[in-house]
Amino acid sequence: MGFGKDNITERYKMVRICFNDDLEIRRSEILDVNIGRWRRLSPPPYVLGFRWKSTCVNGSIYWVEVIPRHKLLALNLHTEEWRDLTLPQGTLGTSCQVANLENRLALAATYFSNHHWNVKIWCMHVPQDEAWSVIYTIRLFPSEHRYDGVFPLWFWARPVAVSKQGNLFFHDNCKRLFKYYPETDVVHCVHRDICVISPFVEDLVPLGRLDSVPDMMRTYGLQHLDHVPFSSRISNFFRRMEFPSSLIPTAFVTLAIIQFGSLLSRV
Numbered sequence: 567m568g569f570g571k572d573n574i575t576e577r578y579k580m581v582r583i584c585f586n587d588d589l590e591i592r593r594s595e596i597l598d599v600n601i602g603r604w605r606r607l608s609p610p611p612y613v614l615g616f617r618w619k620s621t622c623v624n625g626s627i628y629w630v631e632v633i634p635r636h637k638l639l640a641l642n643l644h645t646e647e648w649r650d651l652t653l654p655q656g657t658l659g660t661s662c663q664v665a666n667l668e669n670r671l672a673l674a675a676t677y678f679s680n681h682h683w684n685v686k687i688w689c690m691h692v693p694q695d696e697a698w699s700v701i702y703t704i705r706l707f708p709s710e711h712r713y714d715g716v717f718p719l720w721f722w723a724r725p726v727a728v729s730k731q732g733n734l735f736f737h738d739n740c741k742r743l744f745k746y747y748p749e750t751d752v753v754h755c756v757h758r759d760i761c762v763i764s765p766f767v768e769d770l771v772p773l774g775r776l777d778s779v780p781d782m783m784r785t786y787g788l789q790h791l792d793h794v795p796f797s798s799r800i801s802n803f804f805r806r807m808e809f810p811s812s813l814i815p816t817a818f819v820t821l822a823i824i825q826f827g828s829l830l831s832r833v
Contacts, residue, residue: 567614568629570622572643579643581607581627583614596646610639610648619724621664623671630664630673638664638673654688654698661722668728673698674736676722682708685723685736702734704746704753726762737762 568581577600584593596607612635620629626640628651636658638651658675665672671690676683687702706723726735726743734746735756743756 568620568622568627568641570627570643571625573625574644581641583610585613607646608648610641611650612637612639614639619663621666621671623666623669628664628671630662632658632662632675651690652696652698654700656686656700661720663722663724665725667725672701672725674722674724679705682706683721687725687734702746702748704734705751706753724762 567583569578571578577598579599580597582595582597582604583591584595586592591609591613594607594609595604597604614629614631618629618631620627622628622643625644626642629639630653631637631639632653636653638653640649640651641647642649654673658677661676663674665674667687667689673688673690674685675688676685678684683706685702685704685706686700687704688698689701690696690698702725721739723736723738723744726737728734732748734748735743736746737743737760741759741761743760743762745754745756746752747754
């Protein structure tokens with residue numbers, strides 16, 4: 567259900583919520599990876615959609631739901647207390663996604679307007695003030711646009727990262743990665759059939775076998791670049807992070823990408 571870092575103790579925690587067949591909450595638990603044992607957590611004030619994605623920003627995990635209720639729920643990983651936040655005023659459409667965008671809480675809503683799919687992205691600069699501001703309004707494509715021959719009944723988009731030049735990367739539920747140029751208001755599809763696991767979160771599991779690298783563990787993170795020299799695309803595209811093998815928490819890849827070679831030739 568959720569994973570993140572306690573900013574006070576700098577410990578990593580995982581949250582899970584168990585439901586019965588009637589989607590009633592049966593048990594809420596939290597795991598401190600330094601202890602390695604699940605323990606009881608006070609249940610959330612209402613049932614969360616078990617399919618909704620979560621994100622961690624500045625020591626809190628967030629979930630959003632617009633159908634059937636308009637709710638933004640946060641769990642402080644240090645105090646382990648739940649709280650409701652105010653959603654922004656305006657069109658939220660039928661699908662919203664929360665994301666960590668440059669260490670700020672972001673909310674992306676997809677909606678119809680003038681027979682086109684659109685995505686509007688809000689950002690909460692100071693969570694204590696619960697003040698939202700619109701940072702992107704992007705017109706995507708006609709509503710009758712086909713996705714590999716299928717008309718989707720449900721569509722969402724989620725921001726991933728902002729490049730040094732200020733261009734926005736975002737992906738959708740049709741496994742496509744887009745790049746938006748705010749200065750020209752142009753959207754390019756960078757790659758199709760791509761799997762984005764999560765925008766910058768930490769993970770507990772090393773990528774690769776420990777017995778093959780006894781002295782260190784190596785993971786790789788995606789570095790978004792607008793212009794990468796051909797001779798060094800691979801080396802510049804990935805940055806290597808090394809940690810002692812005795813440490814369990816390791817930095818997770820910013821994105822898990824299928825067929826990344828094709829992406830490198832297009833970005």
